[in-house]
Amino acid sequence: MKKTVIKNGNLIDGNGGAIQENISILVEDGKIIKIVHGKINEDGCQVIDAEGKYIMPGLIDCHVHYGGVFESSDKDWVCENDLEQAMRSVEQCHQSLRHGFTTVRDISRNGIHLRNMINDGFLMGPRIIPCGRGLTRTGGHADSLHFPQDFVKEHHPWGIIADGPEEVRKAVRSVLKEGSLCVKLWASGGGINDWEKETDTHFTEEEIAVMVEEARLFGVPVAAHCENKDSIIKCIKAGVNSIEHGEEFDQEVENWLTKEYLDKGLPLPDITLVPTIGLYIDWYEQFDPPKERDLTGCVGETLGQKEIDRIQKSFRRAKGMGIRIGVGADSFCGKLTPYGMYTHNEMYELAAAGMTNEEVIVAATKNGAICLGILDQTGTIEENKDADILILTENPLENIKNVRLENIDLVMKQGQVVDFNNMSPKDAATIAAKKERTGKKSVK
Numbered sequence: 518m519k520k521t522v523i524k525n526g527n528l529i530d531g532n533g534g535a536i537q538e539n540i541s542i543l544v545e546d547g548k549i550i551k552i553v554h555g556k557i558n559e560d561g562c563q564v565i566d567a568e569g570k571y572i573m574p575g576l577i578d579c580h581v582h583y584g585g586v587f588e589s590s591d592k593d594w595v596c597e598n599d600l601e602q603a604m605r606s607v608e609q610c611h612q613s614l615r616h617g618f619t620t621v622r623d624i625s626r627n628g629i630h631l632r633n634m635i636n637d638g639f640l641m642g643p644r645i646i647p648c649g650r651g652l653t654r655t656g657g658h659a660d661s662l663h664f665p666q667d668f669v670k671e672h673h674p675w676g677i678i679a680d681g682p683e684e685v686r687k688a689v690r691s692v693l694k695e696g697s698l699c700v701k702l703w704a705s706g707g708g709i710n711d712w713e714k715e716t717d718t719h720f721t722e723e724e725i726a727v728m729v730e731e732a733r734l735f736g737v738p739v740a741a742h743c744e745n746k747d748s749i750i751k752c753i754k755a756g757v758n759s760i761e762h763g764e765e766f767d768q769e770v771e772n773w774l775t776k777e778y779l780d781k782g783l784p785l786p787d788i789t790l791v792p793t794i795g796l797y798i799d800w801y802e803q804f805d806p807p808k809e810r811d812l813t814g815c816v817g818e819t820l821g822q823k824e825i826d827r828i829q830k831s832f833r834r835a836k837g838m839g840i841r842i843g844v845g846a847d848s849f850c851g852k853l854t855p856y857g858m859y860t861h862n863e864m865y866e867l868a869a870a871g872m873t874n875e876e877v878i879v880a881a882t883k884n885g886a887i888c889l890g891i892l893d894q895t896g897t898i899e900e901n902k903d904a905d906i907l908i909l910t911e912n913p914l915e916n917i918k919n920v921r922l923e924n925i926d927l928v929m930k931q932g933q934v935v936d937f938n939n940m941s942p943k944d945a946a947t948i949a950a951k952k953e954r955t956g957k958k959s960v961k
């Protein structure tokens with residue numbers, strides 16, 4: 518592969534330190550070979566001049582659904598045509614890449630196939646760590662109340678229904694067989710209807726422990742949707758790697774962690790919280806507009822604002838305890854949660870909720886790579902890592918809203934500058950013919 522030199526740039530390497538000025542980077546065979554202050558030998562290289570611009574790691578979104586869903590209702594999720602959803606999902610992953618996301622973790626049945634097509638050279642798209650379908654219980658967040666179970670089993674874009682230790686064991690083995698690299702579960706409800714409230718925990722400790730055990734046997738992480746404190750505690754106990762949403766990380770959770778770990782001189786469990794905070798704020802601002810509700814007891818105060826305060830406080834508590842924070846937008850449909858743009862918005866909301874701009878950048882790069890178990894490959898700009906690079910025209914450390922589409926000068930994924938006018942590589946068939954699928958290691 519051709520050598521590339523990126524020169525004269527201001528480097529934000531993803532480790533959280535100060536900007537390094539006048540940096541040049543040599544990229545060869547998809548890898549970052551050399552990073553130097555000043556000039557680098559450009560002979561025979563494609564040269565990209567980044568003077569006055571900002572070089573940073575490609576962004577990582579730890580929570581998207583490439584289900585190809587367009588509408589927001591769970592009736593539509595299962596009723597939209599499966600093939601049309603699969604086709605739409607291609608555009609969804611293109612949108613992520615356009616917005617600078619060179620890696621995502623996907624929860625959907627399409628992500629595995631998108632990953633395969635991208636890795637074989639048929640499509641351009643981010644590196645996908647696919648969960649495949651996530652585990653939900655009968656009547657859970659990824660079941661659909663409106664339809665018979667057989668129909669849901671066949672058509673749900675991101676859920677696989679399993680009840681009891683042996684069914685969940687089999688479901689984990691099934692999604693791994695299909696090609697997933699992470700196991701997702703809905704440990705609590707999500708509030709689509711009154712039969713799956715956020716306050717309800719949906720799997721027993723035994724069921725969650727079995728999922729973690731099976732994921733460990735295959736060496737992949739576990740991501741758990743937890744919207745109440747009981748599910749957060751159960752999942753941390755079971756050893757999951759990331760808590761998704763986690764908006765009830767309250768005093769009781771803090772006390773439990775303190776008693777179980779800190780008071781015993783033990784480090785906190787190595788988990789990442791992916792708070793998806795923008796989705797909630799949007800929800801309460803747009804779909805549950807601030808209003809007085811006597812029944813909630815918050816007379817004179819708006820329910821929307823009260824919930825937003827609670828969610829931000831929960832996030833700050835987790836962060837304050839030293840829990841690692843990752844960025845995830847929870848984009849699930851084109852209409853409400855536009856891919857890529859919605860994750861930029863999540864970064865702004867994390868800053869608004871109490872993170873510095875530096876911390877947000879680390880959350881969207883290095884922390885994402887740790888969460889997905891791929892820090893050896895990406896997440897920071899360091900020698901010997903994959904050349905997943907974003908160049909911005911404006912400084913994101915000055916204003917986090919400088920991470921936006923209009924400011925994206927270049928996206929490089931694994932050493933290749935993305936040509937947004939040609940998202941279907943010309944020589945895909947040749948690449949595919951040369952490539953051998955060698956299993957797990959090669960798919961990341």
Ligand SMILES: [Zn+2]
Pocket residue numbers: 580582624847849
């Ligand atoms: Zn989600």
